[in-house]
Amino acid sequence: MVNVKSYQELFLKYLDQSPWPESPKALYEPVDYLMHLGGKRLRPVLALIAYSLFRKDVERALPAAMAVEVFHNFSLVHDDIMDEAPLRRGKPSVHTKYNINTGILSGDVMLIYTYEYLLQIDDPEKIRKMVSVFNKVAIKVCEGQQYDMDFEQRSDVTIDEYIEMIRFKTAALIAGSLALGAIAAGAADEDVRHLEAFGENIGLAFQLQDDYLDTFGDPEKVGKKAGGDIAQNKKTFLILRALEVAGPEQRRELEKYMGSTDFDEQEKITAVMDILRSLDIPAQILSRKQFYQDEAFRHLNEVNTINQNTQILYDLSMDLIGRES
Amino acid sequence: MVNVKSYQELFLKYLDQSPWPESPKALYEPVDYLMHLGGKRLRPVLALIAYSLFRKDVERALPAAMAVEVFHNFSLVHDDIMDEAPLRRGKPSVHTKYNINTGILSGDVMLIYTYEYLLQIDDPEKIRKMVSVFNKVAIKVCEGQQYDMDFEQRSDVTIDEYIEMIRFKTAALIAGSLALGAIAAGAADEDVRHLEAFGENIGLAFQLQDDYLDTFGDPEKVGKKAGGDIAQNKKTFLILRALEVAGPEQRRELEKYMGSTDFDEQEKITAVMDILRSLDIPAQILSRKQFYQDEAFRHLNEVNTINQNTQILYDLSMDLIGRES
Numbered sequence: 001m002v003n004v005k006s007y008q009e010l011f012l013k014y015l016d017q018s019p020w021p022e023s024p025k026a027l028y029e030p031v032d033y034l035m036h037l038g039g040k041r042l043r044p045v046l047a048l049i050a051y052s053l054f055r056k057d058v059e060r061a062l063p064a065a066m067a068v069e070v071f072h073n074f075s076l077v078h079d080d081i082m083d084e085a086p087l088r089r090g091k092p093s094v095h096t097k098y099n100i101n102t103g104i105l106s107g108d109v110m111l112i113y114t115y116e117y118l119l120q121i122d123d124p125e126k127i128r129k130m131v132s133v134f135n136k137v138a139i140k141v142c143e144g145q146q147y148d149m150d151f152e153q154r155s156d157v158t159i160d161e162y163i164e165m166i167r168f169k170t171a172a173l174i175a176g177s178l179a180l181g182a183i184a185a186g187a188a189d190e191d192v193r194h195l196e197a198f199g200e201n202i203g204l205a206f207q208l209q210d211d212y213l214d215t216f217g218d219p220e221k222v223g224k225k226a227g228g229d230i231a232q233n234k235k236t237f238l239i240l241r242a243l244e245v246a247g248p249e250q251r252r253e254l255e256k257y258m259g260s261t262d263f264d265e266q267e268k269i270t271a272v273m274d275i276l277r278s279l280d281i282p283a284q285i286l287s288r289k290q291f292y293q294d295e296a297f298r299h300l301n302e303v304n305t306i307n308q309n310t311q312i313l314y315d316l317s318m319d320l321i322g323r324e325s
Numbered sequence: 326m327v328n329v330k331s332y333q334e335l336f337l338k339y340l341d342q343s344p345w346p347e348s349p350k351a352l353y354e355p356v357d358y359l360m361h362l363g364g365k366r367l368r369p370v371l372a373l374i375a376y377s378l379f380r381k382d383v384e385r386a387l388p389a390a391m392a393v394e395v396f397h398n399f400s401l402v403h404d405d406i407m408d409e410a411p412l413r414r415g416k417p418s419v420h421t422k423y424n425i426n427t428g429i430l431s432g433d434v435m436l437i438y439t440y441e442y443l444l445q446i447d448d449p450e451k452i453r454k455m456v457s458v459f460n461k462v463a464i465k466v467c468e469g470q471q472y473d474m475d476f477e478q479r480s481d482v483t484i485d486e487y488i489e490m491i492r493f494k495t496a497a498l499i500a501g502s503l504a505l506g507a508i509a510a511g512a513a514d515e516d517v518r519h520l521e522a523f524g525e526n527i528g529l530a531f532q533l534q535d536d537y538l539d540t541f542g543d544p545e546k547v548g549k550k551a552g553g554d555i556a557q558n559k560k561t562f563l564i565l566r567a568l569e570v571a572g573p574e575q576r577r578e579l580e581k582y583m584g585s586t587d588f589d590e591q592e593k594i595t596a597v598m599d600i601l602r603s604l605d606i607p608a609q610i611l612s613r614k615q616f617y618q619d620e621a622f623r624h625l626n627e628v629n630t631i632n633q634n635t636q637i638l639y640d641l642s643m644d645l646i647g648r649e650s
Contacts, residue, residue, distance in 0.1 A: 027471040078433060082426040101407040101474065104429060108403060109467040111436055116460045124449040131456065135441045142434040146352040149426065 002309065004316050007048045007058075008041050011069070014062045030094045030106040034073050037089045042320070043068040043177040049312055050181030050195055053305040063120035064130065064184045068177040070117060071134075074110035075141055075173075077103050082149065111138075121184050129183050137176035144169025151235060155255070162240050163204065171203025194302040198313075201296035205321040208289040211236040213322070215273060216282050227269030233258050237288070239272075242281050250275055293321060327634065329641050332373045332383075333366050336394070339387045355419045355431040359398050362414045367645070368393040368502040374637055375506030375520055378630035388445035389455065389509045393502040395442060396459075399435035400466055400498075402428050407474065436463075446509050454508050462501035469494025476560060480580070487565050488529065496528025519627040523638075526621035530646040533614040536561040538647070540598060541607050552594030558583050562613070564597075567604050575600055618646060 015035065020028040044065030051061035079085070080093040081103045087093060095103030118130050147165040151157045178199040182192045213222050214229045215238055229236050235258070242254055254275055257268050276282065296317065300310055340360065345353040369390035376386035404410070405418040406428045412418060420428035443455050472490040476482045503524040507517045538547050539554045540563055554561050560583070567579055579600055582593050601607065621642065625635055 024468055024471040024475060026475055027468060078429055082429060100425075104403055104407060105467055105471055105474075108432075108436065109464060111433065112460055112463045112467065115440060115456060116464075119453065119457055119460065124453040127456070128444065128449040128452050131440060131452070132444055135437055135444065138437045139434060139441075142430055142437065143349055143352060146349040146430055149430075150349060150351055 002052070002312065004045060004049075004312060004319075007045045007052075010059070011041050011044045011048065011062065011065050014059075014066065015069075018066060026098075026102060027106055027109060030077075030098050030102050031073075031110055033097065034077055034088070034094050034106075035070070037091055039089060041069060043072050043173060045316070046174065046177040046199065046313075047181035047184075049309060049316070050178040050187075051185040052181075052309050053195075053303065053307065053313075054182065054185035054187045054191070055306075060122070061181050061184045063117045064180045065177075067114045067117035067134070068173065068180060070110050071114040071138065071141075072173060074107050074114065075145070077107040077110070079145060082145070114138075118180075126183055126186070130180050133176060133179050133183065137172045140168040140172040144172070157235060157240055159237065159240050159244060162235075162237060166207040167200065167204060170207050171200045174203035174206070175199035188304070191303050191305075194299045197299040198296045198303070201292040201299065202317045202321065205289045205292040205296065208237055208285055208292070209321045211238055212282065212285050212289070215276070227265075227273065230258070230269050230272045231265050233261065237285050238276055238281050241284055242276055242279050245279055245281075246275070250279070289321065293317075327377070327637065329370060329374075329637060329644075332370045332377075335384070336366050336369045336373065336387070336390055339384075339391065340394075343391060351423075351427060352431055352434060355402075355423050355427050356398075356435055358422065359402060359413070359419050359431075360395070362416055364414060366394065368397050368498060370641070371499065371502040371524065371638075372506035372509075374634060374641070375503040375512075376510040377634050378520075378628065378632065378638075379507065379510035379512045379516070380631075385447075386506050386509045388442045389505045390502075392439045392442035392459070393498065393505060395435050396439040396463065396466075397498060399432050399439065400470070402432040402435070404470060407470070439463075443505075451508060451511070455505050458501060458504050458508065462497045465493040465497040469497070482560060482565055484562065484565050484569060487560075487562060491532040492525065492529060495532050496525045499528035499531070500524035513629070516628050516630075519624045522624040523621045523628070526617040526624065527642045527646065530614045530617040530621065533562055533610055533617070534646045536563055537607065537610050537614070540601070552590075552598065555583070555594050555597045556590050558586065562610050563601055563606050566609055567601055567606050570604055570606075571600070575604070614646065618642075 020032050020035075022028070047065040047068055048058055048061050051064070052058045076088060077094045080088055081095045081100055085093050086096050091097075093103075094106060098106075114134070115131065118134060119127060121127050121130060144165055144167075147161070148169055151161070151165065175196045176199070178195040179192050182195050187195075211229070214236070215227055217226060219226050229238075239254065239258060243251060246254060254272065257263060257272050297314070300313060303310065345357050345360075347353070372390040372393055373383055373386050376389070377383045401413060402419045405413055406420045406425055410418050411421050416422075418428075419431060423431075439459070440456065443459060444452060446452050446455060469490055469492075472486070473494055476486070476490065500521045501524070503520040504517050507520050512520075536554070539561070540552055542551060544551050554563075564579065564583060568576060571579060579597065582588060582597050622639070625638060628635065
């Protein structure tokens with residue numbers, strides 16, 4: 001039976017059969033380390049499922065799947081340097097385990113290998129289309145990271161700007177993974193566009209779900225303590241929306257808590273959560289998430305496929321963005 | 326009349342007519358700053374001349390020329406971070422003027438734009454070939470930078486290893502610039518290969534010339550004080566070759582001087598130069614340079630062109646690697 005797990009396994013087998021060069025070791029060992037840290041392999045799986053909607057010989061989409069996973073990991077290693085993140089998937093991040101120069105250069109070579117994998121698709125016209133789509137995605141991911149860093153220095157970020165930022169930084173690559181798989185299969189332009197729009201909206205819903213769960217999720221189910229974003233002063237949808245609708249006094253309270261790290265952490269989290277609840281922010285973020293979810297499935301319904309694999313996409317998306325909440 | 330200067334001007338006009346996006350400003354302003362710091366524009370000019378050997382409508386090669394210049398500047402900004410270089414062409418390097426995160430992310434987006442320019446060539450099969458050639462070059466440039474950093478930590482680097490390092494780090498992109506121009510013009514594979522080999526050997530001769538001049542050049546002509554590499558303990562061809570042929574005592578002397586920064590600079594430079602001269606190293610590096618120069622022109626003679634523009638390549642190369650010395 002075809003299911004998400006079978007695509008994950010197909011990809012992991014391909015990953016293991018695609019060794020990085022042996023030399024220079026200092027360049028490729030960190031790449032290999034990062035590529036094997038695990039994860040759900042969401043993006044390559046999306047590329048493979050998108051291909052399978054139009055053609056049965058899904059193994060021919062493996063280079064495209066590898067391209068999006070290598071690119072995703074490139075962005076992780078450079079982002080981790082910029083964000084000074086010591087950990088990645090619970091293990092030392094590349095620049096922590098090795099050093100910053102290694103992180104920069106190993107990331108660079110991964111970005112180049114992304115294109116090397118795209119070249120392995122058999123038809124030059126498909127390659128041209130895929131590189132074109134991929135470039136647009138990759139540029140958005142860089143621009144999204146820049147906006148994210150810019151926003152940290154600003155106190156007047158609007159919800160619309162925030163949505164654009166996550167559309168670039170997170171949703172674009174989810175959309176692109178689906179588009180690349182579909183193009184590799186020779187799908188019609190219209191089907192590619194609907195799958196892309198599906199992916200982009202799922203990506204937005206996913207990020208809003210993430211913002212919601214970090215503060216209001218059940219710690220048992222989420223697997224971490226609630227309020228991490230608040231403790232780190234992260235201006236997610238919740239805070240930005242609250243700042244938009246708060247009266248002067250609540251606004252001052254929010255800015256006081258979210259502009260400092262001097263407060264007792266638990267006291268701060270509880271106080272900010274109370275403000276968010278009093279402003280009805282949890283319901284608002286869930287309703288915005290529902291909006292993108294509906295948009296996503298509207299586009300998915302428009303895709304003309306050869307089989308019932310859209311059901312797998314539906315199931316995978318619901319796992320990603322949460323059935324309950 | 327067609328000459329190097331006319332190609333430089335053609336490229337600079339195209340550069341000025343190809344603005345970077347306005348937003349996010351923090352991402353693209355550093356790119357624009359770096360791209361306009363000047364320089365000889367050697368690589369784009371080589372791409373344009375290579376195209377002109379086979380076709381007259383040279384303006385169609387401008388996107389390929391831009392691609393190699395953007396890539397070259399990408400490698401400069403990331404290398405300057407890794408090498409902690411405060412200056413680039415006499416001005417603050419990108420990470421010095423802005424910050425390291427900006428240097429990383431602006432470099433990343435430049436690398437992606439390299440492919441965006443390659444995509445502007447009209448024919449999908451040419452694009453496939455050009456991306457394939459370019460990827461191999463770009464991977465070599467990263468690997469060469471890694472070997473260069475590795476060599477700093479090692480005391481047993483051989484001349485052969487050094488030549489391979491500069492073949493990757495410097496010569497590959499000169500070769501690739503010529504190859505991309507030729508492929509854009511639809512040149513035969515054999516002509517592309519000969520131009521590539523010409524460029525690689527010119528690149529090696531150029532780097533050896535650079536190594537020679539830094540220590541033994543006429544400071545008036547070179548425009549800087551002699552011995553900078555020695556002062557900085559840089560293990561160029563000169564030092565590595567000397568370590569290979571020196572007897573035990575001279576070897577100990579060399580290692581003593583080149584392993585420390587505690588010596589009086591002028592005393593150190595004079596002492597190391599004396600050792601190099603006594604081992605006949607200046608003549609050896611010039612003879613090795615002559616070898617690559619001969620190889621280069623042997624390949625250039627094999628190229629079947631429609632006109633006499635190989636003379637421009639010959640003249641440009643001789644300016645680059647030095648007519649005298």
